[in-house]
Amino acid sequence: MTSEPGLRQRKKMRTRQALIEGALRLFAEKGYDQTTVAEIAATADIATRTFFSYFDSKDDIVFFDDRSRLERAVEIIGERQPGEPVADLLRRVIDQSVFADTDSELARKVGPARTRLIASVPALQARELHLLFDIQLQLTEALHLACPELDLVEAAAAVGSLVGAIKVVVAACQKRGNRPEQTYKAVQRATDIAIEGLNSLPRPA
Amino acid sequence: MTSEPGLRQRKKMRTRQALIEGALRLFAEKGYDQTTVAEIAATADIATRTFFSYFDSKDDIVFFDDRSRLERAVEIIGERQPGEPVADLLRRVIDQSVFADTDSELARKVGPARTRLIASVPALQARELHLLFDIQLQLTEALHLACPELDLVEAAAAVGSLVGAIKVVVAACQKRGNRPEQTYKAVQRATDIAIEGLNSLPRPA
């Protein structure tokens, strides 16, 4: 069952791939808002109507590898060693699903351009946050399952606190125009703060 | 200068109010997607085109009091007593800007219905998360200013961690259908976890 893709599937996948590449190229060339769905569809030689059988919306195409990132994350959580501290586990999840390049070459290729794109288009920011939120709910469930000592509220708080800290820190860094290296350091710091708690912050002089 | 509103302003405010009430009523009656901007405009006796000079988009009308909530929060942060622990300060911010009814009666009146509405319409969820994210960046700045002992990254992590924990916990509670009282308890717990850190969570048996 899970073996041969079949001609139909292969064709679909090729079209999908073409759509993604075509769309990201157009977005880079003329901007997101200036690119119409019809133009994207044209790059893969399909009708405009058909685009919507590949992606639910125009924004969705930008986040083509979200699903696989989530799956990887859930997998990592599922492989938790009994007794492993939650903090250690979540550190691994962040490292291997956020920073690793999941969807093979494609993700690596578009990586930085995509980040810039999202940051510059409000509609994409909103979509990203929505997807990320949904991801957090699923991570919460996975964590709750993998860590019987945590109730659902604790699992949710753990995920939300860690992801929230990182997301806001990254945005703050981008806003001030930090270099990627500094931003990476900042993510580490954010992770530590979420794990150690706000009480670990420097006290007033 | 900051005294009398002037007829023009008063009229505008009345129209705005009418739009908000009309829109929320229609949303409740026929659902968000089934309500058109033209219908909303009609409830306030203005042209469809004019709606967009009051709100940038159809979703925006649902979050009419976000600005004032944010302003209240920034104000509270600005009034921080020197030496007051960050955790205490942020606790106050949550209590008084998230749970307090800011926009006078209107906010109180629509409160629960609005919450249900947002939860049931994906477009509104996305918008809310986007607005909340922006709010967090502004809170980060305010906190950084009010707490000289925190650098920007630390301030961002503090805000993101706390808000993120609460948001995910609330969503998890709604998803499982908790009663408001339980949800409130959960928010308290989430706050504690963000403040005490993930390391304060129960260890595996």
Add this chain to the structure above:
DNA sequence: TGCAAAACGTCAATGAATGCAAAATTACAT
């Protein structure tokens, strides 16, 4: 080969959002 399902495409419609220029309203100085 031939049928059923899956995919694709055409056509038409809806509805949000925006730009533009004219018309209406309000503020303000004289």
Add this chain to the structure above:
DNA sequence: ATGTAATTTTGCATTCATTGACGTTTTGCA
């Protein structure tokens, strides 16, 4: 009170994402 400038409102046209209905083509499989 009146005229003028500033602000709002509006009608109109347009673009474009998204969706529904329905007929046509492909592909998978018996």
